[in-house]
Amino acid sequence: MSKAINFSRHGGIEVLEVVEVAKPEAGPGEVLVAVRAAAVNPLDSSIREGLMQSIYPVAAYPSGQGVDFAGVVESIGVGVVEFEVGAEVLGFLLPPGAAQAEYVVAPVAQVVAKPANVPWEVAGGLYTAGTAAYASVRAVGPQPGETVVVAGAAGGVGSIAVQLARRTGAKVIGIAGPANHAWLSAHGVTQVAYGNQLVLDRPDVFIDVFGNGYVDLAISLGVPPERINTVIDFAAAAKYGTRADGNRAAGTPQALAELAALVDQGELEVPIAATFPLDQVQDAFALLDQRHTHGKIILRP
Template identity: 50%
Template structure:
């Protein structure tokens, strides 16, 4: 038996519990991973709350989590890419990563680079692939000036750094407490709140080429008002507004590819991109982990360590 996070109905984080379940057995083309680290994400909270039930309906009892990293403990028929004892990272589409063991198709796993720590490896998929998709969506390249909202958050911190590796000038919207981190990573920090449009214009006197929203719909409308071309405005969260305004809305699903994940893992392992770890929690404190996440003021990732 092994422990796993479960919920039996939609609701707040108090519906979460940890119970003993049978260790999964790998089907053909799968491996079982002994999970060393599993990141948590706002999208998982939205699924559990029922906010995304039309797109991602839950079947109860439901597990939770997509990010994971760990050690292969068993392999299914036909698996040749991995063997027991291999260190891997990747994702689950079954909401099963927040557990001690998870069965995962080999098509959703890569080998963990030796220099990559477990906490980073186990929280890389969602932020890494989402950041990659967002940067790709706006066609950001050398010489561009790109505004990023929530620039020091879990996805934002990766977007900011990925843009910088591509020679982009980043104007990062964040609370003053995160301005030092943004400046240290080559971004121009700007505080949110009243007067933001004027501060953005002052920070980007030559104009804004693209805008990546990681927080909410008000930023899409702000980008339009600032004259940013709509095909270079991207959101990972405000889908209805993006459809209304004709802007872009791409996320991790659009870049869920082992090649993309391997590229992001290599950047993290080399130190070209830092994945800040805001906090770690044991599995039985999963509610506390989501309580911290839902404050929406953490810098970097919150990770469960089963």
């Protein structure tokens, strides 16, 4: 037996339970991974609350939860030649997933090798936030010398997006709370506090990972719709015809491996806001719901 996070109905954090389940087994083309870290993401909350049934339906109850994971390969299924038992890996499951558990079974095509210099917490929290940031920057194509604004610049997605945008040679302005301004400055990002957006000159590109009217702000600043990307305000994206690229646009093992390599080489920092043991999953999501953390929240089975 092993422990896993389950929920048996849509709802808030109160529906999350730590349960004993049968230890899974790897089938053909799969690996069984002993999980060392798994991410807590807003996507998990949206699925659990029933807000994404048309995109990521919960097919049956009880349902597992969690997309991102990292750990050690414990066994391999028939036909797997890419990894051996004992390999350190990171990967992803299709939502709603079941990564918030002691063990996870994943198709080998959704797993990549963990580079030696990538900490477990970072590896376990890289997929969802990292590929959303990757897609956002790619969607709007910043060029050297252009100005990029990132709203929500210190959160899980935003903290990665500002760094990827800086790598294009663009000037990056990050909208974030004052507590995060020192971190942004250290990463070459100009800081603007929430509530002071009107001091912005017209930027060339706008990336919204926070919602709350930032797409409207970008339009009011004169940013062309095709150079605005949001990963959260889909109503505004439809209204104005902006981009809305996220995980579904760049959630590939190739992108994940590229991001992991950047971390390994010291060229990308993924801040970890907090870690929780698996049995404190409700506390982890309560912190996430405050929407003011700097970086990722991680569960450690």
